[in-house]
Amino acid sequence: MQQIVRNVRIIGTGSYVPETVYTNEYIETFAPTNAAWVEENLGIKERRIASEDQPTSDLAAKAGLKAIESAGLKPEDIDLIIVATSTPDRLAPSTAAIVQDKIQAYNSVAFDLAAVCSGFLFSISTAAQFIATGVYNNALVIGADTFSKIIDWSRRDCVFFGDGAGAAVLTHTESDKGFLAFRLYTDGRGKWNFTIPGGGSEYPLSHENVDAGHRYFQMVGKAVYETGIKVLPKAINQVLADTGTSIDQVDYLIPHQPSIRILKDTAKIIGLPFEKVMTNMDRYANTSGGTIPILLDEANKAGKLKPGSLILFAAVGSGWTYGASLIRWS
Numbered sequence: 001m002q003q004i005v006r007n008v009r010i011i012g013t014g015s016y017v018p019e020t021v022y023t024n025e026y027i028e029t030f031a032p033t034n035a036a037w038v039e040e041n042l043g044i045k046e047r048r049i050a051s052e053d054q055p056t057s058d059l060a061a062k063a064g065l066k067a068i069e070s071a072g073l074k075p076e077d078i079d080l081i082i083v084a085t086s087t088p089d090r091l092a093p094s095t096a097a098i099v100q101d102k103i104q105a106y107n108s109v110a111f112d113l114a115a116v117c118s119g120f121l122f123s124i125s126t127a128a129q130f131i132a133t134g135v136y137n138n139a140l141v142i143g144a145d146t147f148s149k150i151i152d153w154s155r156r157d158c159v160f161f162g163d164g165a166g167a168a169v170l171t172h173t174e175s176d177k178g179f180l181a182f183r184l185y186t187d188g189r190g191k192w193n194f195t196i197p198g199g200g201s202e203y204p205l206s207h208e209n210v211d212a213g214h215r216y217f218q219m220v221g222k223a224v225y226e227t228g229i230k231v232l233p234k235a236i237n238q239v240l241a242d243t244g245t246s247i248d249q250v251d252y253l254i255p256h257q258p259s260i261r262i263l264k265d266t267a268k269i270i271g272l273p274f275e276k277v278m279t280n281m282d283r284y285a286n287t288s289g290g291t292i293p294i295l296l297d298e299a300n301k302a303g304k305l306k307p308g309s310l311i312l313f314a315a316v317g318s319g320w321t322y323g324a325s326l327i328r329w330s
Contacts (some may be wrong), residue, residue, distance in 0.1 A: 008128040009178035009330045012071025012169035014295035015286060016062035017048040022025065023165025024159065031158050038159045039282075043260025047285035050146045055089040056136070057118045059165035060144035061102040063293070067167035070300075073138060078169070080139040081110035082118025082127055084289040086196065086318070087145045088112060115208075116194070116300070117256045117317030118167070118184075119143055119289035121325060124313075125182040128172050134172075142167040143289035150196055152216040160259075162285035166293025177308070177330035181242040183235050183323050190317070190320035193223040227314045228262040233269045235324035236314050243326055247271050248309055250326075254316035255301065257281040257291040266314075288317075305329045 018297060025045045038044050050059065060083055068075060083096040093325060096110035115122040119144030127139035144165035151158045175312035196202050198214030210213070232255070240247060247270055257279060267274045278295050292313055299305050309329040314320040 005134055006172040007175065007178040008100070008131045008170055010157045010168045010304045010327070011171050012067045012069070012073070013063040013167065013277065013297040013300045014066025014068070014070055015164065015166040015294040015295065016059050016252060017065065017213055017294070018049065018050045019078070020049045021046050021051050027159055031153055031156060033156045033159050037109060041259070041261060042159065043279065043281045044159060044285045045282045047277040048164055049148045050163040054146070056085050056087050056144050056146045057089045057095050057098040057102060057144065059163065060085070060095065060099045060142045060167070063144065063165035064099060064140050064142050065103050065141060067169050069180070069243055071169035071170065075105035076107050078105045078108045078137040078138050078140045078297045080130055081113050082123040082139065082141050083110070084115065084141070084143040085112060085117065085145055085286060086116045087115060088148055089148060091199065093146070105140070109321070115317055115319065115321040117258065117286070117288050117291065118321040119317065120292045121135050121313055121323050122184055122321065123169065124168065125184055125325065128179050128267065131170055131172050135271040137171060137250065138317040139170045140167060141170060141293075145290055147217065150215060150217050151214060157219055157221065160286050162287050164284055164287035164290040164294050164295050166212045166290050166295070168293055168296060172328065175330055177328045180328060181239050181324045182325045183237060183238045183242065184300035185241045185322050187320045190223070190227060191318070193198040193220040193227070194218070194318035205256060224258065225262055227320055229259050229265045229269065231322040232262070232266045232314050235322055236270050236312060239324040239326045241330060242278060250276065250312050252299065252304065253277045253312045253314060254292055254295050255313070255319070257284070257286050257295070258316065307319070
């Protein structure tokens with residue numbers, strides 16, 4: 001997508017992670033895993049875990065309020081809320097509607113967007129189009145997940161995910177800065193390589209389906225890795241080509257956090273020095289929809305994003321869904 005009417009920029013960021021920390025060493029005491037292997041191969045040392053009474057909307061609302069404050073706005077100034085999540089509070093209503101009520105942003109239309117780990121990228125693309133065409137002015141986009149609620153802690157793949165939420169406020173601008181391009185993709189042939197089968201119409205909640213483990217995520221790790229190092233470079237290179245940008249001009253890549261191996265191999269393939277690749281999976285693991293906006297908020301608060309900086313976003317998620325975006329920071 002290229003801008004049609006108005007340029008769109010990010011004016012505020014926020015994030016929130018739960019207080020409880022699960023280290024690799026702690027998980028090693030009850031799951032068939034090895035702490036050193038997890039850190040070396042995945043880049044994860046610890047992750048945050050939501051409490052039993054802390055649904056996804058709680059994390060999302062806290063991150064959203066911080067982003068609104070960062071933007072210098074009030075909840076009533078927001079006219080669009082999109083929540084990217086694959087762990088909604090309920091099947092109905094949308095988590096976005098629950099968040100709207102929690103932050104009292106009653107002037108907004110609110111809905112969820114499901115693209116799993118690519119969810120925030122898909123959501124900012126959607127919000128940017130609404131703003132670019134003048135339909136809405138101030139959009140709150142939140143990526144939030146509580147994968148700990150759907151983890152089988154007796155399996156070795158329980159180490160991959162953590163809980164967290166990040167948010168960004170988008171608005172229009174008269175400057176030549178802001179989002180330059182988006183490229184989004186879906187390939188449904190990969191739908192079985194990462195899935196959460198239970199709770200929908202295929203496997204409704206029942207004793208049989210719960211006992212069969214259908215409420216937990218299921219992942220083919222090898223397929224995730226092989227797909228990641230193939231499609232992330234594809235999406236990134238296409239966005240660069242769309243905008244006539246060379247990889248040398250990019251200041252930072254803020255990617256989804258699948259594993260350190262995928263990110264290192266992707267950086268090598270596209271020719272980007274790894275010191276320009278932002279990561280936080282050592283502290284938070286993979287927070288799915290929350291990964292990119294949490295990283296974005298950390299970089300913003302640390303003063304790393306300067307006016308005019310070229311920032312790449314990239315993600316790959318279940319579906320398969322994947323894509324990239326380029327923004328000139330303002």
